[in-house]
Amino acid sequence: MAFGLKPLKPRIRMIDISHIDRHFRVGDQQVKALDDVSLCIDEGEYVSIMGPSGSGKSTLLNLLGLLDQPTAGRYRLNGQDVTSLSDIEQAHVRNRDIGFVFQMFHLVPRLTAAENVELPLMLAGVQAEERQIRVQSALEALGMEDRSHHRPEQLSGGQRQRVAIARATITEPKVLLADEPTGNLDRQSGGDVIEILESLVDRGLTLLMVTHDPMMGNRASRQLKMLDGRMAQDNRAAPNDSA
Amino acid sequence: MTLHSRDVMGFATKALLGYPVRTGLMLVAMAIGVGSVLVLTALGEGARGYVTGEFASLGTNMVIVLPGRSETGGMNPGAMFGDTPRDLTLGDASALERSPRVQRVAPLNVGSVSVSYGARSRDVVMLGSTHALLPIRHWRMAQGRFLPLSDIDRALPVAVLGENLRDELFAAEPALGQWIRIADRRFRVIGILASSGQSIGVDTAETIIVPVAAAQQLLNTQSLFRILVEARSREGIEPVKGFVENTIAARHQGERDVTVTTQDAVLSTFDEILSALTIAVGGIAGISLAVAGILIMNVMLVAISERTAEIGLLKAIGATSRQIILFILVEASLLALFGALIGLALGHAGAWAIRLGFPTLPAYPPWWVVFTVVLVAVLTAVIFSLFPARSAAKLNPVLALSRR
Secondary structure, three states: OOOOOOOOOOEEEEEEEEEEEEEEEEEEEEEEEEEEEEEEEEEEOEEEEEEEEOOOOOHHHHOOOOOOOOOEEEEOOEEOOOOOOOOOHHHHHHHHHHHEEOOOOOOOOOHHHHHHHOOOOOOOOOOOOHHHHHHHHHHHHHHOHOOOOOOOHHHHHHHHHHHHHHHOOOOOOOOEEEOOOOOOOHHHHHHHHHHHHHHHHHOOOEEEEEEOOOOHHHOHHHHEEEEOEEEEEEOOOOOOOOO | OOOOOHHHHHHHHHHHHHHHHHOOOOOOHHHHHHHHHHHHHHHHHHHHHHHHHHHHHHHOOOOOOOOOOOHHHHOOHHHHHHOOOOOOHHHHHHHHHOOOOHHHHHEEEEEEEEEEEEEEEEEEEEEOOOHHHHHHHOEEEEEEOOOOOOOOOOOOOOOEEEEEHHHHHHHHOOOOEEEEEEEOOOEEEEEEEOOEOOOOOOOOEEEEEEEEEHHHHHOOOOOOOOHHHEEEOOOOHHHHHHHHHHHHHHOOOOOOOEEEEEEEHHHHHHHHHHHHHHHHHHHHHHHHHHHHHHHHHHHHHHHHHHHHHHHHHHHHOOHHHHHHHHHHHHHHHHHHHHHHHHHHHHHHHHHHHHHHHOOOOOOOOOHHHHHHHHHHHHHHHHHHHHHHHHHHHHOHHHHHHHHO
C-alpha cells in the first residue's frame, strides 16, 4: 500500500499549479471548464480526483498531462514552468516525465503488446536492443510476459490495461495520470489494476487518478473533489479502508 | 529525441499491413498509373523505332534530288512569277555519277498505268528506274532478275513485277518470259520482286518497274520525279549533297532550282515528331499518376480520420508534430514506391505483350521513363500527403483521444 513509513527526506513538489483557468467557447457561450484552480502535489503522493461529470476533473488531468493548454494560470512540473515550453519541448516532457493511463486503454490495434509498450521508447530514440530488454522486464513485472506477442484484441480488458500501464511507465516517468483506469473493467480486474497502480506509488511514483467510483477514490491518500470547474474539497485524511 | 529510420519504416510498414484491403487498392491504383506510362511510352518508342527502321530500308546514305526549289513552307517562289522550274533530266542523273563519293545513282519516274495480260488488267503504280534501284532500296528478287545494266536512255521493253501483281495477272501460270501490255506497249516480264512488306510510299508487291526511258515514253515526259543518289559512306552525305547542288546548278545555267534533301533530314524530322508523340502519350498517362497521387491523399485522409485516436495517443506518449508528419509521409512513400515497382513489372509485361503481338514494333519503354516514373510516383505521394499529414499533426490530442 501507499502508506508505509513516510520517507524522511524532504518531499519534492512535483505538481504546482496556481490560478489555472480553462475556458472553452461553445457556440457563443463561454464555458468555464476550470475556474481558478490551484493545487500542489508532492512527489510520491497518491491523489484521487472525483466529482460529477462535467466538473472539470478530466480537463484538469489533460492540462497536467500537457495535452491541453490553460487559458490562464501557471503550471510547474518538478520545478519547471511547463506552460511556456514550445510544442516540441512539451512533447519531450510528455514522453519522459508523464505517463498516461486511459479508460479506453488506447492500444494501437495492429501492434502486439510488446510493440505497444515499446512505442514511447521508440519515439525517444532508444536503441532497439535496449528497448527489447526494457519492454520484456516491464511486461514481466506485470505478469504479462507470455502475452507479449498478442495483439490487443486477443487480450482481456484487464490485460489490456496492464499493457497500457507498462507503456505509461516504460520511460520511468515521475507522474502517472490515470483517467478512469478501471472504468471499463469488471470488479476483479479493476481491483488488480488498482493494486498495480498502488504498487507503483510505493516505489515513489506520483499518481493522480480520476474516478467516478468512491470505492476506488477513497483508497487514495489524498482525495480531491471537483464541482463546476472548481476545487470543492481537498481531503488528506487517511483512507477509511486501507486493507 | 531522434527517431531511428528503421523504426519509422517499421511503424509505417505495420500501418500498411494493418489495413490490407486499403493498401492493396492503393497499390493497384499506383501500379496502373505507372504501368500505363510505361506501356504507352513503349508504344511510342516502338513506333519511332519502326519508322526509323523503315527509313533505313528505304536506303542508307541517301541524297534525294527533287525538281523545284522548296523554300520556307515548301513554296516555289518561281511559280509566283509564272516561272516553272527546270526539269530534272536523265542527263542530270548521268552527270551525278561522276564523283568518287557517289556509290550509285537511280533516276526515278512514277506514274499510274494500266497493265494487262490476256483478259486480265490492273491499274498500278509504275516505277521507271535503272538497275541501281534494287541495291539502293535494299530490295530482293523472288524470281528472275532486275532491270539489266544498260544505257540510261535505252527504253528496253522489260518489266519487273511485284508479287501481288504477278498473282493478279498470272494467277498460277508462270510469269517469267511472258509478254504483258502497259498502255499500248508490250513488255517482257524478266523478274519478280520479293515482297518486302509495306514500305513507306510504295507497296512493292503492287508495283511494276520498267527502265526509266521506257517509263518516260509511257508517261510522255522528259522530266524525272526524283533522283536517288547513294553516297559511299555516311560521312560522304554532306559532300555529295554539295556536289549534287553544284553539278545541277552548273547544268541549269547556274540556277539553283532543285531541292536536295538527305534521308537524315527526313528521318530526323520523323524522329522528332515521334519523340514528341511519345512524350505526349507519356504525359497523358502521367495524368493517371497524378490521379493515383490524389487517391493516395484521399486514402491518407481516411486513414488519419480512422486513426484519430491513435494519433492522439502518439501525441500523449510524446510524439512531436514532426514525427507524426514523418510517419504519414513515409507510409505514403512506401505505398507509392511499392505501387510503382508493381507498375514497373506490369508495364514491362505489357510492353512484352505488345512485342509479342506486333513483332515489328520494338516496344521497349525508355530507361529514363522507367527512372522518372518511379521518382514522380513517390514525389506525388509525398506532396499529396503533406496536407493530410499536417492536419494529423495539428489534431487536438484531447479531442482525438475522446474519439473512438
